[in-house]
Amino acid sequence: MPLYSLVCVVTGWATGPYGDGAYLHIYYPFTNIPFLNIDNNIPYIIFEFLLPLGLYGLFFWLTGNVFKAFYQPRLFTGFGVKQLRNFYVANLAIPLPALLLSNVFAEADGIAFALVIVHGILGIFAYFMAVIFKQGLKLQNEQELFI
Amino acid sequence: MPIVVNLDVMLAKRKMQSKELAEKLGITPVNLSILKTGKAKGVRFDTLEAICKILDCQPGDILEYVEE
Structure with missing residues (x-):
């Protein structure tokens, strides 16, 4: 999980901003289902x-x-x-x-x-x-x- | 250590190999080697009894005190 999150955050893959860019979703791989919600x-x-x-x-x-x-x-x-x-x-x-x-x-x-x-x-x-x-x-x- | 193990001498006298003695004693050749080389911290009476029985000798034939 730490490795996956690191890859997502660094590359921007499987992530999507929300709340006017204040927050960030990290999605489950190859889906649009949020896995982790973090501050951006x-x-x-x-x-x-x-x-x-x-x-x-x-x-x-x-x-x-x-x-x-x-x-x-x-x-x-x-x-x-x-x-x-x-x-x-x-x-x-x-x-x-x-x-x-x-x-x-x-x-x-x-x-x-x-x-x-x-x-x-x-x-x-x-x-x-x-x-x-x-x-x-x-x-x-x-x-x-x-x- | 001032206690010397003369197991090699007794084995030679009885024309027996270490491996055979180890098998008869039910211990590993490595443990017998530890005993022969004086690296052992102690000998159990059970082991000493078995050695004496197999080699037909007395404990004094195997263990010797030599002042350092």
């Missing part, structure tokens, strides 16, 4: 539409990787530790700077600040999980050396 100005499109959409694309991709780590035949693996680390780093490091950057160019609402806090809590939880996984991996490797 550059700061809004970049900081309140594409940036959150792209970051949530990244968030769900990282979440998928974390779930994948839990579905491995062995629970404690280097792969799992790496995915959890990526997840907590992204949740702790990205939302606040992204919100502050957006706030410079477009007014952020209260829900955005609440989401930053939620992602922070999620990041801390993932950090604990990553530490547990790391310790588990270490103990598992040691245990394998008992023949």
